Amino acid sequence: MQKHAIIGAGAVGSILYYLLKDNHEIDIDIYAKEVRKLYITKNDEPIETNKKTKILPSKTQYDTIYICVKATATKTLIEDVLNMCHDHTNIIICQNGISQVDLFNHPYTYHAVVYISGQKKNDEVVYFQDNTLILPDDDKLITLKQCTDLSQLNIVLDENHQEKQWFKLLVNLGINTITALTKNTAQVLEQKQIESLTEQLLAEGYTVARHHGIALGEETIEDIMAIYKTYHPLMGTSMYYDVCENRLTEFEYIQGYIHHLASSYQLLTPILNTVTALLAGYQYKRK
Numbered sequence: 001m002q003k004h005a006i007i008g009a010g011a012v013g014s015i016l017y018y019l020l021k022d023n024h025e026i027d028i029d030i031y032a033k034e035v036r037k038l039y040i041t042k043n044d045e046p047i048e049t050n051k052k053t054k055i056l057p058s059k060t061q062y063d064t065i066y067i068c069v070k071a072t073a074t075k076t077l078i079e080d081v082l083n084m085c086h087d088h089t090n091i092i093i094c095q096n097g098i099s100q101v102d103l104f105n106h107p108y109t110y111h112a113v114v115y116i117s118g119q120k121k122n123d124e125v126v127y128f129q130d131n132t133l134i135l136p137d138d139d140k141l142i143t144l145k146q147c148t149d150l151s152q153l154n155i156v157l158d159e160n161h162q163e164k165q166w167f168k169l170l171v172n173l174g175i176n177t178i179t180a181l182t183k184n185t186a187q188v189l190e191q192k193q194i195e196s197l198t199e200q201l202l203a204e205g206y207t208v209a210r211h212h213g214i215a216l217g218e219e220t221i222e223d224i225m226a227i228y229k230t231y232h233p234l235m236g237t238s239m240y241y242d243v244c245e246n247r248l249t250e251f252e253y254i255q256g257y258i259h260h261l262a263s264s265y266q267l268l269t270p271i272l273n274t275v276t277a278l279l280a281g282y283q284y285k286r287k
């Protein structure tokens with residue numbers, strides 16, 4: 001029996017629990033800020049989980065720990081997470097944006113490229129679509145993959161993990177920026193002006209990636225625009241939900257990071273500069 005911990009019972013954490021729960025070879029604990037029951041719905045149907053969350057700190061040690069808090073909250077958890085590790089624990093950081101692996105002084109720490117879509121509103125999580133985590137093709141992760149293959153979670157071990165990370169970074173650069181700044185869901189891409197703006201933003205992000213030595217294929221922008229077409233028109237993004245709820249966003253880990261690289265390579269990225277300034281302005285003096 002494997003022991004897994006999910007830290008953060010928000011959208012991604014709760015959905016991860018749902019995807020793993022029917023595998024009886026895994027014993028799962030899920031940690032939230034308070035003790036409460038998980039409540040998840042999919043296609044307007046409630047998903048039965050009698051799972052109760054736990055709270056940190058914990059003295060239990062786990063074989064795998066999934067970090068499912070926002071990138072902005074990672075630093076506050078490091079000590080608690082390290083205290084829950086044994087020598088061979090895998091720490092899987094399930095976040096968007098630039099990897100925070102280096103924050104953890106633990107050898108088996110990995111950044112997962114997350115293709116899961118959901119929203120936490122109050123204590124309810126709505127599961128929209130997708131069930132995949134892409135991880136590096138590392139022998140250490142084979143047991144985890146074999147064990148999760150018996151569940152609904154799809155773990156992919158990919159030898160081109162860095163490219164996959166950047167591809168997802170660009171996916172989020174486009175859709176998260178556009179949904180957050182228009183305060184509209186994926187349907188906003190049906191508008192031609194917005195579609196064109198998104199393509200131009202992606203083109204700038206693609207140029208930054210190439211200058212940074214990331215070997216993304218020439219069809220990247222087309223592929224990303226095709227992914228957006230698979231989104232339900234009413235699907236939002238984590239950044240959209242954040243601005244709708246007046247919360248701080250993860251822009252520094254997505255747009256801010258790419259913007260920083262563009263500046264350091266002295267690239268001309270007018271749209272990226274504009275959207276990054278607007279997102280920075282959104283949270284200026286906001287708590």
Ligand SMILES: NC(=O)C1=CN([C@@H]2O[C@H](COP(=O)(O)OP(=O)(O)OC[C@H]3O[C@@H](n4cnc5c(N)ncnc54)[C@H](OP(=O)(O)O)[C@@H]3O)[C@@H](O)[C@H]2O)C=CC1
Pocket residue numbers: 007008009010011012013031032033056068069070071073076077094095096097114115116117118119120237238250
């Ligand atoms: N939502 C999505 O569809 C996707 C999100 N992502 C990425 O996944 C990451 C998580 O996003 P998402 O699930 O949407 O975020 P949510 O805000 O829904 O969930 C984060 C959860 O972490 C909890 N939390 C924060 N600090 C602690 C703590 N100290 N102890 C326990 N729990 C804590 C929050 O509690 P509280 O609610 O009380 O604040 C919240 O429930 C982000 O990096 C996001 O960009 C990636 C792909 C898809």
Ligand SMILES: O=C(CO)[C@H](O)[C@H](O)COP(=O)(O)O
Pocket residue numbers: 096114115116117118129130171172175176236237238239
């Ligand atoms: O990849 C996804 C779904 O497969 C994401 O949900 C999508 O890219 C929107 O962004 P966020 O991760 O911020 O919700």
